[in-house]
Amino acid sequence: MDLVLEFQPDKQFFVRRIDFHGNTKTRDKVIRRELLLEEGNVFSSALLENSVVRLNQLGYFEKIEEKDYEVKPDEKTGQVDVDINVKEKSQRSIGFTGGVSGISGSFIGLSYSDNNFLGRGEALDFSITGGTRTTNFMISFTEPYLLDTPWSLGFSIFNQRYRYDTYSAFGITNLYTGEPTELFTQRTSGVTISLNRRLRRSFWSVGGSYTYQKISIGRIAEGFEPFALGQFVGFTSTNDPLAALKGILRSEFTPILNYNSTNSYFNATRGSSFTVSAAISGGPFGGHFSMVRPVIEYRRFITDRWLSGGHNVFAFNLQAQYIQAY
Numbered sequence: 059m060d061l062v063l064e065f066q067p068d069k070q071f072f073v074r075r076i077d078f079h080g081n082t083k084t085r086d087k088v089i090r091r092e093l094l095l096e097e098g099n100v101f102s103s104a105l106l107e108n109s110v111v112r113l114n115q116l117g118y119f120e121k122i123e124e125k126d127y128e129v130k131p132d133e134k135t136g137q138v139d140v141d142i143n144v145k146e147k148s149q150r151s152i153g154f155t156g157g158v159s160g161i162s163g164s165f166i167g168l169s170y171s172d173n174n175f176l177g178r179g180e181a182l183d184f185s186i187t188g189g190t191r192t193t194n195f196m197i198s199f200t201e202p203y204l205l206d207t208p209w210s211l212g213f214s215i216f217n218q219r220y221r222y223d224t225y226s227a228f229g230i231t232n233l234y235t236g237e238p239t240e241l242f243t244q245r246t247s248g249v250t251i252s253l254n255r256r257l258r259r260s261f262w263s264v265g266g267s268y269t270y271q272k273i274s275i276g277r278i279a280e281g282f283e284p285f286a287l288g289q290f291v292g293f294t295s296t297n298d299p300l301a302a303l304k305g306i307l308r309s310e311f312t313p314i315l316n317y318n319s320t321n322s323y324f325n326a327t328r329g330s331s332f333t334v335s336a337a338i339s340g341g342p343f344g345g346h347f348s349m350v351r352p353v354i355e356y357r358r359f360i361t362d363r364w365l366s367g368g369h370n371v372f373a374f375n376l377q378a379q380y381i382q383a384y
Contacts, residue, residue, distance in 0.1 A: 117323030165189025274305030
């Protein structure tokens with residue numbers, strides 16, 4: 059028996075116009091740069107579906123389903139119009155914290171987070187906490203399309219202070235005053251800069267980050283120097299407590315390769331993500347830490363179409379990490 063298949067190419071359609079509806083805050087430019095379809099090019103349903111996945115990965119809108127976009131072909135002109143309806147959700151959060159605990163003492167804090175700052179698609183995070191034993195400050199900003207290129211640039215600045223006293227370290231207080239005695243204060247400050255590039259408008263990206271961090275100790279109670287500086291002495295080249303008093307530095311570079319095809323920023327129902335990174339501290343980057351820390355992570359989401367008819371999702375996360383000093 060012979061089987062003969064005959065194929066006849068059909069007429070190609072070109073994209074005439076792509077319109078967005080419902081984006082009252084998010085600028086059209088922020089949405090359009092995620093689309094793999096371009097006006098004037100050949101229409102492809104596969105590229106349209108992948109474009110919707112990329113839009114859902116942003117986390118700016120309620121999940122975009124098939125009913126939320128429409129393709130309008132014109133047989134006479136060989137062109138199609140694409141309408142995409144989105145429903146924006148709140149991307150901004152403001153939080154106030156406060157309380158009293160045995161570890162942190164009394165504290166109060168303020169935080170702000172926006173992953174679509176001013177509708178430009180930029181991410182801004184800020185937090186500050188102050189208290190009797192601890193003070194934390196952090197600000198970070200990410201520009202996902204630097205100068206309208208596939209490069210994303212981000213930075214984070216942080217500063218932390220923690221006061222160790224007899225209660226936080228040993229759970230005891232002064233017998234006469236009932237108050238803990240201050241032992242020493244540890245400060246951690248630094249900056250992280252990241253640069254990434256998406257590969258050919260795909261789900262792959264490659265990049266890296268650099269972190270410079272300083273950890274120091276001050277206001278040491280008399281007679282408590284060996285305990286306070288003992289944790290730092292091993293990181294100095296001479297094992298000298300005076301060198302440890304100047305603080306220790308961590309200079310770390312981390313190359314990253316990432317793949318992400320999950321169909322949503324939150325509560326994904328299908329797709330997978332794969333990340334490979336290798337943090338390298340010390341050596342050519344300087345600092346007092348010298349180690350290599352490779353990490354591999356894989357996530358998978360599978361819609362259950364057999365038992366629940368698509369209402370449930372199976373998911374798993376595999377992660378492997380190894381640390382080696384040198």
